[in-house]
Amino acid sequence: MHRAHSIRYLLLSTTFALGATLSEHSHAANANFQNFLFAACANASGDLAVRCSESNGGDVSGDSESSLNPSQTLVQNTNALQEAVAVVRALRDGDDTKTIEQASFGRWSVVISGDQSRLIRDPGGDNSRGYTLEMDALRLALDYRYSDRLVAGALLIDGRSESRLTPYIPSGQFPAYNPDRSGASKSTSTSLGAYSHLFLSPHWSLDGLLLYTLSDYDIFRDAVFQVSARNNDSPVSTRASTEGRQLALGGGLHYDNHHGSLNYGGFVRADYQDSTIDSYRERGGNGLALHVSDANADQWLVSGGISAAYTILTDVAVIQPHAFIEHQRKTGASPASRVVRLLEDSGDNTLTLTGSKEDSTLNRVGAGIGMVWPHGVNGFATFSRDYSSKGVYRTQFTAGLRIEF
DSSP states (O other), X not given: OHHHHHHHHHHHHHHHHTOOEEESSOOSSOHHHHHHHHHHHXXXXXXXXXXXXXXXXXXXXXXXXXXXXXXXXXXXXXXXXHHHHHHHHHHHHTOOHHHHHHSOOOSEEEEEEEEEEEEEEXXXXXXXXXXXXXXXXXXXXXXXXXXXXXXXXXXXXXXEEEEEEOOOOOSSOOOTTOOSOSEEEEEEEEEEEEEEEEEOSSSEEEEEEEEEEEEEEEXXXXXXXXXXTSSOEEEEEEEEEEEEEEEEXXXXXXXXXEETTEEEEEEEEEEEEEEEEOOEEOEESTTOOEEEOOEEEEEEEEEEEEEEEEOEEOSSOEEEEEEEEEEEEEEXXXXXXXXXXXXXXXXXXXXXXXXXXOOSEEEEEEEEEEEEETTTEEEEEEEEEEEOSSSEEEEEEEEEEEEEO
């Protein structure tokens, strides 16, 4: 019997050293993760060896396979790009240069603005990871009106984000301490950027932006180790820290016209975002801590839409409520992918995690208000919501103040 187990471990070690592929949309009784654990137990040390001994060589319950499946790491790739999207949108939503062009008081402007964004992804019907991502940022910008046709500036952004993965819902007997989340990730970021707006004619204009971001991440993974007989279990809680970088650039073409107090127009935009997250080693985990490879993800977003605004003149300020509809298509984005291995597995068996393909299209609807007060003080606020076909919901609020001098 001992010899048979040894042959089995040898075969599994050889197979999974080459890497196994696992979908983020993983089913309970995840065979790939279970076999990965069998292979690791053949060369286990430390606390991992204890867990392997408790579970007859790594034989865990189907619920534990899905709970331990570290596809949480794939969400980090997606979230980094979502943070870049939120920043770019906030800059666009707060671009009041067309209003300023109608009522300019000075060549220099200081802009103080902030935004808050919330994104919810439902768990899939096949137990894919769901999560809630909350992002907020504070921006300080300085721009200069070189002429009636060109405005350009630089900006500094301080950002924060936190994502919480929805807890795994077991199908059988599971410990009472099953965590209220599958994991979490917190980030702080600093961004430097430049932007411009060029008026080609009374009706046509171009905008451009470039943004570079440095991020620090604290990453948490919460799961349950439970043997197949469901009579022995241990909590698995890990923590890790790492860094990342994001690049965002884009441009847009705008058409604007008016009929009396009604302003209307359309736009097309193209944006590129690239994100890199460094590899990291988890701490804790009762022997199930992982080494997680670095990750890179990028995407092109092409969008078009229409907008309308109405100018209201009062004794106190010029008020301009506005609304827009936007259709966006994502291209060139590959599913997220990472490679993991257990730190206490001397055989270095690896598991390749591959996420599901994100929704390629979405629609966005927004509304807001711009105001111009005397002495070159302008305010703006915009609220928007995304509509996607794959259970992804996002809302975003942006507001700010521009002071000209």
